[in-house]
Every structure is written in C-alpha cells, then in structure tokens.
Amino acid sequence: MNDDASAAPADPAGAEPRIYIHELIDVIGHNRARYVQHMTANWCPIARQERDQLCLGVWSTIGSTGAWPQVVNMWELRGWDGLAANLAHETAGGRDQDPSLAAWWSVAASLRRGGFDRIVVPTPWTRPVEQLCADGVRGAVYAHELFTVAPGASGDLLAALGERGRPAVEALGSTAVGAYEVAMADRSEAIAIWAIPDWPSWVAYERAWEPGGALEAWAAELRGVGARWRRQLMVDAPLSPLRTGRQPQESDRRPLDEL
Incomplete structure (x- = not known):
C-alpha cells in the first residue's frame, strides 16, 4: 500500500448516494492528540484500501460546550451496499474483527474507553x-x-x-x-x-x-x-480532510509517544 491508495477512484455517474458512520468517541485522559493521530494516519489509509471507506472528518470537541474529552469521527461509504461490504469484510468467516482492525484496535483501546455510533443518511444537497x-x-x-x-x-x-x-x-x-x-x-x-x-x-x-x-x-x-x-x-484534527484538503496517508504516520 502506498500514498496513491488515498486517492479515491472515479465515481461513475448514477452512483448510489453516500452513507455515513457517525461516531462519538470518549477519550481516556490526555490521549486525544494520540488518538486522532492513530485514527487518521494509522487507520484511514487501511480503511481506504481494504474497505473503500473515506474519512469525512475527525474532530476534537470543545469541552466547554459538551462532553469531554471527546472526538467525533465520520466515515463515508458508497450507500447501503458499501456499508454492507464494509461490515462483511469486518465479520467475514464469523470473526470478531478483521486482522487490520484488530491490530489497530489493540493500540486504540489504550487511548479511548468506548463510544457511540450512528448510521446516518445525508440530505440530497449534502456534498461528499x-x-x-x-x-x-x-x-x-x-x-x-x-x-x-x-x-x-x-x-x-x-x-x-x-x-x-x-x-x-x-x-x-x-x-x-x-x-x-x-x-x-x-x-x-x-x-x-x-x-x-x-x-x-x-x-x-x-x-x-x-x-x-x-x-x-x-x-x-x-x-x-x-x-x-x-x-x-x-x-x-491535524490530519482531518477538511483541514488538509486530502485523505490521510501512510506518510503522515509518526510515533504516538512523540505527541
């Protein structure tokens, strides 16, 4: 896998509208900078290559306005069929997690205590x-x-x-x-x-x-x-696509203990 894998393939005319996974993540202690780096640089390129899943955004919430410390993640998939393919990849053969997610999760578990996900459908005017x-x-x-x-x-x-x-x-x-x-x-x-x-x-x-x-x-x-x-x-987050104008790439990776 290389940085070119972060570029999305052509989107044919008439493609099914997008669907999104919306996540509220509860971070442990002072680990938010490590968590958003682990989520973007260490997971997004894998998700893009293996699941055809794009990152819409990774955001840190401002604690004075709600729950803290918390992160909001949103993932973009190609409609219900894309979501089904994503979940099928994760659970194939009756496994609990696919190997790539399990390896990533083992680190993420030390940075977060859990979260709450929603599947959300965009309005027709919402842009991918x-x-x-x-x-x-x-x-x-x-x-x-x-x-x-x-x-x-x-x-x-x-x-x-x-x-x-x-x-x-x-x-x-x-x-x-x-x-x-x-x-x-x-x-x-x-x-x-x-x-x-x-x-x-x-x-x-x-x-x-x-x-x-x-x-x-x-x-x-x-x-x-x-x-x-x-x-x-x-x-x-530093590598959130709306901040950088692109999807996170493998070249963005760095040791979490430096953060």
Whole structure:
C-alpha cells in the first residue's frame, strides 16, 4: 500500500448516494492528540484500501460546550451496499474483527474507553467529502448540532433545514458541511454540521439565535414542529480532510509517544 491508495477512484455517474458512520468517541485522559493521530494516519489509509471507506472528518470537541474529552469521527461509504461490504469484510468467516482492525484496535483501546455510533443518511444537497475538499470548505471551528423530533418527523425537519434553515445560516457566513438523518431508528434524530470561518462569525451565529436575531424565525419554526436541539463546538484534527484538503496517508504516520 502506498500514498496513491488515498486517492479515491472515479465515481461513475448514477452512483448510489453516500452513507455515513457517525461516531462519538470518549477519550481516556490526555490521549486525544494520540488518538486522532492513530485514527487518521494509522487507520484511514487501511480503511481506504481494504474497505473503500473515506474519512469525512475527525474532530476534537470543545469541552466547554459538551462532553469531554471527546472526538467525533465520520466515515463515508458508497450507500447501503458499501456499508454492507464494509461490515462483511469486518465479520467475514464469523470473526470478531478483521486482522487490520484488530491490530489497530489493540493500540486504540489504550487511548479511548468506548463510544457511540450512528448510521446516518445525508440530505440530497449534502456534498461528499471529495467535493467539500475541492470546494475549499473549511472551518476554524465547527458547529455540530443534534436535533430530536417526534418519531417519523426527521425527514420533514431536514427538508425545512434545506429550504429555510440552511440559507439563513449561510447568510451569516458559515457553510453547511452536511445534514443527515439517523437511520436504523424511528426517524426522530437528525444531525447538522456547519463550518464556521472564524470566532467572530461563531459569536454572530450564537447571537443570531437570540430573540430578535437573524435566526429567530428559524428557531420558531423548529419549536413549532416540536424539535429540540443541542449544539457542540469542535475543531479539526491535524490530519482531518477538511483541514488538509486530502485523505490521510501512510506518510503522515509518526510515533504516538512523540505527541
């Protein structure tokens, strides 16, 4: 395997829409820098070659805005068939883990205590990672929002987000990384991620949610459909694709004890 394996193959016209694995990872103690390096440089090239799995992002959460120490990972696959192939590779022959994952996991286990994963389906307007990188989407900080609604209503919420919420937010200078419906559940959860260009823009975003602010109408619409939401801030890991403009490569590897 070489660095060329990090380049994605051609994507034929009519290819199945992407699907994502969204992970919340709880890191042990002061190991977050080691964990994100191990995740990006040491796992992403393997996942790309063996599983046709791309990294959308690896982010460190800002603890003052939620749980800590925590990392958010997102993986991009070629639809449900791509996800099935990924899981089949991992469990082939009745094994618990494929050898590459088992070797990587043995180190990761010393850096994290566990996590919580969701399978999420993007909205039609959500761009895949290579398009986001080509378009130069990048944030100094990111807003990670989890919405909950009545069972069956997440699709309606995401439709409203695309039609009215997204234009209102992007008018403030932020850019949608994507919006996603949580699958394998009762259609009551959705996730949105915004790339915010700088800290003053984040302040403007938060103030826009206040009464009389630019997002007051959007907040009222959310409340009108019974939505509840929580926002956490996060920043790119050093090798996260939206920071570097590319997938992590083997040449990015370095000893974890140097971090």
